[in-house]
Amino acid sequence: MxxxxxxxxxxxxxxxxxxxxxxxxxxxxxxxxxxxxxxxxxxxxxxxxxxxxxxxxxxxxxxxxxxxxxxxxxxxxxxxxxxxxxxxxxxxxxxxxxxxxRVWMDDFKPMRFGRRLWIYPSNIEPPGDDAETVVVRLDPGLAFGTGTHPTTALCLEWLDGLDLVGKHVIDYGCGSGVLAIAAIKLGAAHVDGIDNDPQAILASRDNAERNSVADHLALYLPHEFAHAPADVFVANILAGPLGELAPRFAECAKAGAPFALSGILIGQADELLARYAEWFDELVVETREDWVRISGRRRA
Missing domain, CATH: 3.30.70.260 (ACT domain)
Incomplete structure (x- = not known):
């Protein structure tokens, strides 16, 4: 039709x-x-x-x-x-x-993040001869990001550089679920995804099912989540909420847990660095285009 x-x-x-x-x-x-x-x-x-x-x-x-x-x-x-x-x-x-x-599918190509992690649209089959390749299936346009935005790419590369095997991860602002799904595919035993948009919760659940990882993902609206501290914490939202939620995020990370924040414009990084220094050490800034990722570890 x-x-x-x-x-x-x-x-x-x-x-x-x-x-x-x-x-x-x-x-x-x-x-x-x-x-x-x-x-x-x-x-x-x-x-x-x-x-x-x-x-x-x-x-x-x-x-x-x-x-x-x-x-x-x-x-x-x-x-x-x-x-x-x-x-x-x-x-x-x-x-x-x-x-x-399928308007995007002909032009949307597989994207690599870090050493192992790839995002493939559903119309392209990844090569089957590389046991180390980790593939997330996500079609452009379904919802809330596919890795094309610098903030998402920065977080995906950060996850690829971690040892996530058997870990509990929190993805705050899960959107499409791309970070949560990637974490599970990289070995995480369980991921809690939190988002304030019910449509994002539905999108994350649908994409997790498409990637056969739904059993490892629990999804919550913010008021439903009970702060269970995780081994790894990542939040890809905006600078304003990142500043406001810093105490809560500190409660979401175990002592020594690696964490990453993105959704930050370059001019907003200094204020957030000062804010998070109260709870986190080893703070590092990585930039791409006009965007920033801040990473570090939860202080014991």
Missing amino acids: PFLELSLTLRATEQERVELALEETGALAVTLLDADADTPNERAILEPGVGETPLWGEIALSALFDADADRAGLLHVLAELLPEIEPAQVRFREVEDQDWT
């Missing part, structure tokens, strides 16, 4: 009201991409939580409608919301169902 795709580029500050309006006019799905990225592997698909907006300056938005949707009506809605946008800037095309569901 064919569908109608509407696409346009807009400012991040306009995203929430435009997305809501399109959903109210019958959008079956809305996809948000970084308009400034050059390749699909660099374009993290973002599904923000309630009240959150993407960190990108400009967004390439695509919305999927039934094939018989009223194009003139959709243009009218957008004209009321974004009078500065000319109708010629709004693009329509018909897509087949298979085209839409």
Whole structure:
């Protein structure tokens, strides 16, 4: 069955009201991409939580409608919301169902993080002759990140460098579950994933099942989690919550436990370093593009 795709580029500050309006006019799905990225592997698909907006300056938005949707009506809605946008800037095309569901798959390539860890889309089979290769299956666009964003990549590389065999790991801000799944695939016996978005919990559970590791993953909303301290702790959220939650995160890590924080812009690192020095030692900063990972160990 064919569908109608509407696409346009807009400012991040306009995203929430435009997305809501399109959903109210019958959008079956809305996809948000970084308009400034050059390749699909660099374009993290973002599904923000309630009240959150993407960190990108400009967004390439695509919305999927039934094939018989009223194009003139959709243009009218957008004209009321974004009078500065000319109708010629709004693009329509018909897509087949298979085209839409696999729109990224032809261009999305396997990605390597560290020495062993790879993320493969489901349409590509990894080579079977390397016993040390660790593969996470995750398709782009399903939800909340696939490793394309620098913060996720920094955390995946950090996990790959640890000995996780038999360990208990906490992944705070689990999103798609990519870090939790990677930790299990790297040998962790159990991972607790925490996220404040119920959709992220569903996405993490679904992706864990796709990777046959669901039995090793427990998922919680923040108020449901009871602070059981872990052997390894990782949080990939934003700098504000990282600062506010520092005492709680200290309770989540056993003495000597390695920890990593990301979701931090370069200018935000110094304040967090000072904040976490109260509980953590051996603090190290790693940067990629405009983003930072802070890692260290829980003080005894």
